[in-house]
Amino acid sequence: MSECIRAIPRTEKVNKVRKDGFVPGVVYGGNLAGSQPVKFEEKRLKKLLRHTYDPRLQVKINNEITPCVIQEVQRDSITGKLIHIALQVINDKTPLKINVPVIFSGQDVLQRRRLALQITRPEIMIRGRQETLPEYVEIDVSTKRLGDKITVADVPLKSNIRVINAANEILAVVTIAKLGLAS
Incomplete structure (x- = not known):
């Protein structure tokens, strides 16, 4: 689990996020209250997904690094373009x-x-x-x-x-x- 990617908290709608070159996503679980909407730089996320088998990675949110696991990656059915990613915070006690x-x-x-x-x-x-x-x-x-x-x-x-x-x-x-x- 050596890969680290920056997640930027987001408030804007997903279409604007995609138009600006980001992929919308959500991080949930662990000590988070509910789920946190985030966005990832599209180029960096594509590179990360292309070069790793491991669904576990480090996510940096607001200068805090959190271990996560990729639970779902959604792609456009026609173009194959990334449209959303869901990450679960890893808790040492909870099986994944x-x-x-x-x-x-x-x-x-x-x-x-x-x-x-x-x-x-x-x-x-x-x-x-x-x-x-x-x-x-x-x-x-x-x-x-x-x-x-x-x-x-x-x-x-x-x-x-x-x-x-x-x-x-x-x-x-x-x-x-x-x-x-x-x-």
């Missing part, structure tokens, strides 16, 4: 529920065997204390065979972390690789 990416290692081995991995769910939701939550989970698929299914039950996690998704939910399936057409 977060989505973490699933990284499938060993896909190069599958490709050499003319197999491919069809990913149906690229992330899972986990619950645990913030200091124990991983940035991502990794599953080795190098030994998988045609037709094998990778499910939530295959995700290796420490015993103090609980997966929220159903154990039989399919994350990926090994299929035959599609070869390019020769001209």
Whole structure:
């Protein structure tokens, strides 16, 4: 949780915030009474979201740095532009529920065997204390065979972390690789 971003308290309406080059958001939880409307510099927020898997970050509000977790990022369905972000203040005592990416290692081995991995769910939701939550989970698929299914039950996690998704939910399936057409 080394990333830090500045959140500016806001009173203006969200359309004005977006027009001025900011992304509206909200920070809630912890010692905050209710939720606090904020805005983030759009360029800085886009860069931060592009270069990190970890949903945990430090947020600086009024010269006070607060640990938070990204709970929701909303994007325009057509343009993909950021339109809103919701952050929850992290409390050491309260377990968090977060989505973490699933990284499938060993896909190069599958490709050499003319197999491919069809990913149906690229992330899972986990619950645990913030200091124990991983940035991502990794599953080795190098030994998988045609037709094998990778499910939530295959995700290796420490015993103090609980997966929220159903154990039989399919994350990926090994299929035959599609070869390019020769001209």
